[in-house]
Amino acid sequence: MINGKYLFLSMVISFICSSCYDETTFTAGEGLDDWSETTHSANADPDYDVVFPDNKVNKFTITIANDEWESMQDNLTDIYGFSTRPGGDFSDETPEYFPCELEFNGIKWYNVGIRYKGNSSLQASAQGEQKLPFRLDFDEFEDDYPEITNQTFYGFPALSMSSNYNDKSLMREHTANYLFAESGIPAPSAAYYELYVDYGQGPVYFGLYTAVEVVFETMLKKSFGSDYGNCYKPEDDGAQFSTYGFNLSDFENKTTGGTGEEDIEELYNILHSAERTSDVEAWKDKLESVFDVDGFLKWLAVNTTIQNWDTYGRMAHNYYLYHDPADGLIKWIPWDNNEAFDEGKQGGALAFNFSGLNGTSWPLIGYLMNVSEYEEIYKGHIVDFIEGPFEQSNMENYYSITELLIKKSMQGETTDYSYLNSYNEFESAVNVLKSHNANRIAAANAYAK
Known part of the structure; x- marks a missing residue:
């Protein structure tokens, strides 16, 4: 009888608790006046x-x-x-x-x-x-x-x-x-x-x-058609891929919440394999089986031309790596580019021929540029860039249109919330970008043609 009472009491308590739970369960957007499927919902396609x-x-x-x-x-x-x-x-x-x-x-x-x-x-x-x-x-x-x-x-x-x-x-x-x-x-x-x-x-x-x-959110699907491959944000010594200080813990995995896994370790091991000097063709084949070499060389060509110094080659950060399930290759993604179009700090922007670069400290550049075929591909991407998106009339037009677009917003900035002291500084900075474009095209032609 006592057991029956306890059983009945337990059932009552369970019912009460479940009722309370139901009362505090919310549907996404419930009670929010402005919520809609297209503006707030996770079901919305990125607009x-x-x-x-x-x-x-x-x-x-x-x-x-x-x-x-x-x-x-x-x-x-x-x-x-x-x-x-x-x-x-x-x-x-x-x-x-x-x-x-x-x-x-x-x-x-x-x-x-x-x-x-x-x-x-x-x-x-x-x-x-x-x-x-x-x-x-x-x-x-x-x-x-x-x-x-x-x-x-x-x-x-x-x-x-x-x-x-x-x-x-x-x-x-x-x-x-x-x-x-x-x-x-x-x-x-x-x-x-x-x-x-x-x-x-x-x-x-x-x-x-x-x-x-944000790279590890919508951008992966936009660029690769998937977002479930390993996506890494490398930082600190490991991000250099050099033998000094390499550590998988420096590769935060934004997909899983962990750190560097077997794919990063495999890339590192191939990069530093003895075949690099004993059998370069075998080394290239293995490297290209895990790493999007052409994509990296294209990024390197564009990045060097625009003098984006605050990233790989000078600084051990400001890029992502995505292990693309579609072809199994690790892809390079640039990030945080506000220091681009400038001679730079921390040793300055890299030269087109990477003179002064310690290739063993930055082996993804140093080792690849020691391969004549890769160097020629890199040069070809430079030419494509300066004759395409970075062509002088294209950039003159782009800078002029953008200046008109943001001029009013810039003029509304106040002292505590601006890096500018006057409109003249803004106008001068835009002209510097236009001059930079012309100068870099000339330097690129001198190197790559």
């Missing part, structure tokens, strides 16, 4: 025309509670120490996300995750600069707010908001992505956005930003 238009500047208004905003600033200080000394230190720690509301064209997105991104670009905070780069993740807080489960922005789960740091033209990030894509190199889409932030004092214009597609 590139809306999110990454070629011929207009979009506008974001972000509203964040003042206490969340203050916590966001405190988090930045905790990581970089900006409040106690100028400059701050680089850090491997990723800033925290905080919830905000985002408005675009009169439509709202709810409890969007916002955090700071970058490293050297965040150092500007120490000098009082408030125009800093952000990352937006539209379903970051879905566990706390199940009604936003799998929330997207027109089919895009996340966006990277570049502040155009160290770029008085405000064009370099956008232009580099455009040129890579026009050259047939897998690259994220990009577009210009005016960014307003209300952290309790009304909307403040944070200036003109460049929204960049």
Whole structure:
């Protein structure tokens, strides 16, 4: 009898608990006035025309509670120490996300995750600069707010908001992505956005930003037709692929959440195989069976021509690798190109013939350029680039149209939220880009023809 009572009581409790659970279960978008399948749902096809238009500047208004905003600033200080000394230190720690509301064209997105991104670009905070780069993740807080489960922005789960740091033209990030894509190199889409932030004092214009597609989200499907292959973001010594300091833990796997796996190790082992010097044809065959060599050489040709120095060859970061299930090859993807079109720092931009480059420190360049066939392919890609997307009249037109497109947005920037002091600086920076184009074409012709 007692057992029967316990059984009955257990059934009642289970029923009550299940009823409570049902009452707190939400369907995505439930109770959210602006939610729709095409604008917010994970079922929406990524709308590139809306999110990454070629011929207009979009506008974001972000509203964040003042206490969340203050916590966001405190988090930045905790990581970089900006409040106690100028400059701050680089850090491997990723800033925290905080919830905000985002408005675009009169439509709202709810409890969007916002955090700071970058490293050297965040150092500007120490000098009082408030125009800093952000990352937006539209379903970051879905566990706390199940009604936003799998929330997207027109089919895009996340966006990277570049502040155009160290770029008085405000064009370099956008232009580099455009040129890579026009050259047939897998690259994220990009577009210009005016960014307003209300952290309790009304909307403040944070200036003109460049929204960049996140590689391991929609970009993989756009470029490769799949997104389930291993996608790595290499950082630190391992990203050089040299025998010094190579470590699989330096290859964060964005697909699985782990680190470098057998495919990266296989590429490294083939790259440094004794066959490279004893039987170069066998070495080439094995390398080309795991690595998209031609795609890498095309990227190298474009990247060297535009003097994009803050990446492989000078710096051990700012690229992704994707193991494409379609052909089994590891593909090269450029990332974070705001330092392009410049002579550079940290030893400067690479020469076309890579003189001064330590080939053993950067073996994907050094070893491949020791193979005459690969060098000729590289030269051919340079010629294709300067006679195609980078041709002088094409770029003159591109720069002039872009200058007109973003001029008003640039002129609206204020001192604390701008890397510019005047319109003349902007105009001068655009002219520098035009001169850079002509000079690089001349240098490329002298080398490759």
